Amino acid sequence: MDLDLHDIIEVLHAAARSVGAEVTSPWFYLQLGLVMAGAGAAFAAGAAIRSQVDTASLAERWPAPLKQFMRVLVGCASTAVFALMMALARAAMLVSTWPSRSYLLSVAANLALAWLVIRLVTSGIRNSFIVRVVSLSAWLVAALSIVGRLGPTIDALDSVSVVLGDLRLTPLLLIKLGILLVVALWLTNIVSNFIDNRIARSGDLTPSVQVLLIKMIRTGLMILAITVAMSAVGINLSALAIFSGAAGVGIGFGLQKIVANFISGIILLADKSVKPGDLVTIGDSTGRINEMKTRYISVAAGDGREFLIPNEDLVTQKVTNWTYSDKNTLVKVIFSTNYDADPRLVCKLATDVAAAALRAIKHKPPNCILTEFAESGMKFSLTLWIADPDGMDNVKSDVMLALWDAFRRETIKMAYPVRELRVHGGALPVETVVEASG
Structure with missing residues (x-):
C-alpha cells in the first residue's frame, strides 16, 4: 500500500496529539517516577544477584546449552527484576485507578519482558555479533508491536520503492531479506x-580429498541458503538477469586473481600434489602446510612465522615437496681436512659418526666420499638418510659436532687457509724516522 504525503502528515499529527495528551497528564509523571525508581532498584538487585551466584559451579555438570542459558539468565537479572516490579506496579494501579493511567508502566513491563525472552531464546547462538543483530531486531519489532505502531511502520517501509525491471525494491523487502539471510547462513x-x-573423522579419505569435499559442501550450502532466502521474500531470480553482464565484467577484470586462486586451489586438492602436513619449499619459504584455503595455503615455519601463499603460485612456480611420495630425506654434510690427515681414516670416522646418529636410518648406511683436493685442504661429502625431514638442520648440526669430537680424538685438523710470505734477497729495508725536538 502506497501512502501519500497527506496521509503521512495525518499520522504524525495523530501521534503528536496522543503524546501531548500523555505528557500533560499528572499520571504520566507518576508513572515516569515509578519507572526510574524501578530501574535503579532493578540495577542494584541485578548486581547483587550476579555477585552472589556463581554460574560456573552452579551448572558445572549441566549440558553446554543449559550452561549458556543459565549465564544469560543471571546476566539479565536486572531486566527480570525490572519487568517484575513494573508488572506489580501496574497491577496495583489497576486496582486503584483507571487502566489508561498506568499505560506507561504496561509498556515498560512488556518491553523488559520482551527483551528478557529474546535474550533467553538467543542464548543458544554462540556468535556474539549475530546475537546482537537478532536480539536488537526482534526487540525493535516487539517494541513497535507493544506501542501499536508496527502496522503503520510496515506500511511506511513498503511505501517507498525503487523499480529495477521486474524487481521492486523496498526498505521492508531489504529488511526481510537481511533477516532471512542471517538466519539461513x-x-x-x-x-x-x-x-x-x-x-x-573419516579414515578412508585423504586430507586433500577431505578439504575438497568440505569446501564444495560449504559453497553449495551457501548458494542454496542465499537462493532460498531470496525466493522466500518474493524475489524472482530471473529478475536479476540485468546484473549478470555487470557481474561478468567485474569477475573478468576485478576478480581475476581471486578466480585464478580459487581454480588453482581446486586443482591442487584434486591432483594431491600438496596436502595438509606436507613439508614444502616455495621460493624462500619452507615449512609444513597447515591449512589449504580457497584462496591460499598456510605454511607454518618452525620459528613461529606462518606464510600465506596464493594457490596460483603453487601451480605456476617450482615447489619442493619433501614428503610427496617418500618422507625419507637425505642429509648432506660438507667438511674438509688438511693434507696431513689420512683420507681413508677420515671417511671411516665420518661414516661411523653418521651411523651412530639417533635419527639415522639403519637399513640405509651413510656414505662419505672425497670430492676435491682444494687449495686449503681435502674436501669430503658425508650423506645419511633420516626418516622425516623435520629437524633436518638439527641432525646436521649434531653430526658436525660429533665429527669435531672424533677429529679431536684422532688429532685430525680441519682445513683452513694458510698464507706463507717468503722474502728473497735479504731482509726488508727498514726506514728510520728521526723526530726533531725543538
Whole structure:
C-alpha cells in the first residue's frame, strides 16, 4: 500500500496529539517516577544477584546449552527484576485507578519482558555479533508491536520503492531479506560444521580429498541458503538477469586473481600434489602446510612465522615437496681436512659418526666420499638418510659436532687457509724516522 504525503502528515499529527495528551497528564509523571525508581532498584538487585551466584559451579555438570542459558539468565537479572516490579506496579494501579493511567508502566513491563525472552531464546547462538543483530531486531519489532505502531511502520517501509525491471525494491523487502539471510547462513554454518566433523573423522579419505569435499559442501550450502532466502521474500531470480553482464565484467577484470586462486586451489586438492602436513619449499619459504584455503595455503615455519601463499603460485612456480611420495630425506654434510690427515681414516670416522646418529636410518648406511683436493685442504661429502625431514638442520648440526669430537680424538685438523710470505734477497729495508725536538 502506497501512502501519500497527506496521509503521512495525518499520522504524525495523530501521534503528536496522543503524546501531548500523555505528557500533560499528572499520571504520566507518576508513572515516569515509578519507572526510574524501578530501574535503579532493578540495577542494584541485578548486581547483587550476579555477585552472589556463581554460574560456573552452579551448572558445572549441566549440558553446554543449559550452561549458556543459565549465564544469560543471571546476566539479565536486572531486566527480570525490572519487568517484575513494573508488572506489580501496574497491577496495583489497576486496582486503584483507571487502566489508561498506568499505560506507561504496561509498556515498560512488556518491553523488559520482551527483551528478557529474546535474550533467553538467543542464548543458544554462540556468535556474539549475530546475537546482537537478532536480539536488537526482534526487540525493535516487539517494541513497535507493544506501542501499536508496527502496522503503520510496515506500511511506511513498503511505501517507498525503487523499480529495477521486474524487481521492486523496498526498505521492508531489504529488511526481510537481511533477516532471512542471517538466519539461513547461521543454519548453513551449523550444518556445515556437522558435516565437516563427520568428514574429518573419516579414515578412508585423504586430507586433500577431505578439504575438497568440505569446501564444495560449504559453497553449495551457501548458494542454496542465499537462493532460498531470496525466493522466500518474493524475489524472482530471473529478475536479476540485468546484473549478470555487470557481474561478468567485474569477475573478468576485478576478480581475476581471486578466480585464478580459487581454480588453482581446486586443482591442487584434486591432483594431491600438496596436502595438509606436507613439508614444502616455495621460493624462500619452507615449512609444513597447515591449512589449504580457497584462496591460499598456510605454511607454518618452525620459528613461529606462518606464510600465506596464493594457490596460483603453487601451480605456476617450482615447489619442493619433501614428503610427496617418500618422507625419507637425505642429509648432506660438507667438511674438509688438511693434507696431513689420512683420507681413508677420515671417511671411516665420518661414516661411523653418521651411523651412530639417533635419527639415522639403519637399513640405509651413510656414505662419505672425497670430492676435491682444494687449495686449503681435502674436501669430503658425508650423506645419511633420516626418516622425516623435520629437524633436518638439527641432525646436521649434531653430526658436525660429533665429527669435531672424533677429529679431536684422532688429532685430525680441519682445513683452513694458510698464507706463507717468503722474502728473497735479504731482509726488508727498514726506514728510520728521526723526530726533531725543538
